Amino acid sequence: MSPKIQRQIMSDFFSDKGIELSMARTTIAGSDFSTRQYTYDDHDWDWDLKQWSLVEEDTKYRIPQMKIASEVAKHKPIKYFGSPWSGPAWLKTNHKITGKGQLLEKAGSKPWETYANYIVKWLSAYKEHGVEFWGMTVQNEPMTGMQENFPWNTMGFTAEMERDFLKTDLGPALERAGWGPDKFNVMILDHNRDLLPQWADVVLGDSGAAKYAKGVAVHWYGNGAAGPERYDQVHNNHPNHFILATEACNGWQDADWSISLGRWDFGESYAHDIIRDLTHWVSGWNDWNAVLDMTGGPIWVGKGHYESAPIIVDPAKGEYFKNPMFFGNRVKRFKEGGPSFA
Template sequence: MRLLLYILCCFLLINMSCSKKQEQLIVEVYETSASGNKLTKITDFSPEKVKDSIKILSDKKLQTITGFGGAFTESSAYLLNKLSKENRDKILKAYFSKDGANYSLTRTHMNSCDFSLNQYSYSPVEDDLMLEHFTIEDDMDDLIPMIKDAMSASEDGFKIFASPWTAAPWMKDNNDWVGGKLLPKYYDTWALFFSKYVDAYEAENIPIWGFTVENEPHGNGNNWESMHFTPEEMTDFVQNHLGPKLEADGKGDKIILGYDQNREGLKEWVDVMYATEESSKYYDGTAIHWYESTYDFFPEALQYAHNKAPNKYLIETEGCVDSEVPKWKDDIWYWSKEATDWGWDWAPEHQKHLHPKYAPVNRYARDIIGCLNNWVDGWVDWNMVLDRQGGPNWFKNWCVAPVIVDPDADEVYFTPLYYTMAHFSKYIRPGAEVLDVENSDEDIMVTAAKNPDGSIAVVIFNEGKQTKDFNLSLNEKAINVQIKGQAIQTIIIPTNTK
């Protein structure tokens, strides 16, 4: 009898153990693919020959997410005003509502940029040291209405940071919109400019979260609005002028991000920005762009920047498919390695290998996942809306946006880039903690984050053309999942999963 009871107990223990190991992970799967899925909920897949695994290490928490989003530009705002109210609302809801991409972090420009209709400054009067004639009148017709309508469409709200491309020519050593440097005698006036901007926008009920000090301080090849700083000059301006001025004016809570250009130059800049306690006092973080390469996200540079200032922001503030006229209602182009960028024609010979033809979707998915896996906490796209030419742009610097419109025909095209961005912005929310992941398949990219509500979002990118089957596990639960070739998936693990 005792032997029988012993055998029965062993059987029950083994059975319980097996059941525990086989307990299924409950998930929701959303996929965008070259084959036609667009954030489509996937419920029917039958993985075969599962040999690879993705393991979420829930106890290994990394950076906290600030947000994802795009930029408010005068060009985008102007185009929205040329559409019917129905299509204008459709686009803003697609970007900012909970049912849409639910953008949480956004950028805008101070003064004009290349994606403006013309060149203008909020300080139009020369030698106006106290900026008594400061005005945001040029933003009132298009830019400010777009931001306000986006705020109305957003239930969760979003952060806005602003970036200047240049000061007015009268403040610069070359007296020009393009290139040149801010004259030291105007450092205090330029710091006041930032403070005045906060007051002017907040008078319009638009709160400003922070700033980047200067868009692309190395310049842009002397093509459109720009103003040059060295790391030492920018740090002098922030440490001795901008930071103290915002603090004195009761705006010390406004975020200041330094640098704001390509990742290859990160080491030089963070070494100066964070050299001492005094130099780093007013810097809240570092801003970066992606134009150094069409495929390399420079993980070593990102790791270096994080390690130099581990408690400060590291945010991708601009990226787009540049030097291309967007393809109209041609989804497959965005999945094909046919696009080029500025470097295809203009990069020096020793850097040409960084600028091959590439697929736009691949570039977005690869870069965002690569950034999240290397301490970046926010990722902001460039223009939200452009026309079929890739403008308007006063310099004819044509680029691609996730949403393309034909204002004359009142038509809207949501490109695959829109859905790619939404895989992150919609499902990884501000305050989420990035989690470490073990991935046995080097041909796919994976990142994961735990949201404030306890849910976990896992984003998987399969650049190759072969379907991939894998086992996804969290703690003691697992599920076999399948992702198509040329596809992005966001897998949501609900809050109640232990």
């Protein structure tokens, strides 16, 4: 999209002329919605991370767009948080970014310590580029990395593994580097609420891990299998830790998927979930992809995993659409010369 349209979209999301979002998530290295598989150190057995570096996705796209968002938000700081999909393949049991794979060995070992340092280098690199993070989740959807042949970026953790990684490796590494729990928000789980309250009890029930965790992150997938009373249980068991909804999207549920411009049921499902979450101790609510193109991408995984988003862009025509997921209004087509209605 043109620089003008890029800035207008960021304004729609983050400025006082838009919906004034106060929080945004980004990925730590690649995800299923990247155009390729990558991490920040794809050089086997680089234990000292000498080959670690940001990539074009960060320096050309992600960081500049985050800076624009912060500019249009003016004096209202955006709480940026990151989520990793997979560590480097050479640190994993299956030596792949996808599929069933966990960190090699166990907490306190060289692979686990190296991965903790990998995360710290990401925070440091973004800080050097002028972007500060409010927090991070330990791992996006950790149980997908326990599944055979899982098709996109993932790394498996059980609750016990996440507890030990946070207590022994990640938490201390973050604290040594200046991102201790007094100023940085680490969230556990970052997966579906049917894993609650057990996951939170395992991790936050350990004082060594709990001191580094500030909150519990949840996704909305499979909510039909578990009601919002799971949040009540987490709050009752761990009242000093917040709950944050960190991912939701529409489109993946439909066998005959399309970007579904103007679907009110998509907007209504968001509204219903937000209201229900906020009345059960959830502190905030985040979408997955803020913006996608006319094919529901870009994405490297392949057809069948595409989704819709609050804003859909058409780079070929230099225009974009606001879906009902964005706000309760008609779908509008925005062009360089101003809005026209669709």
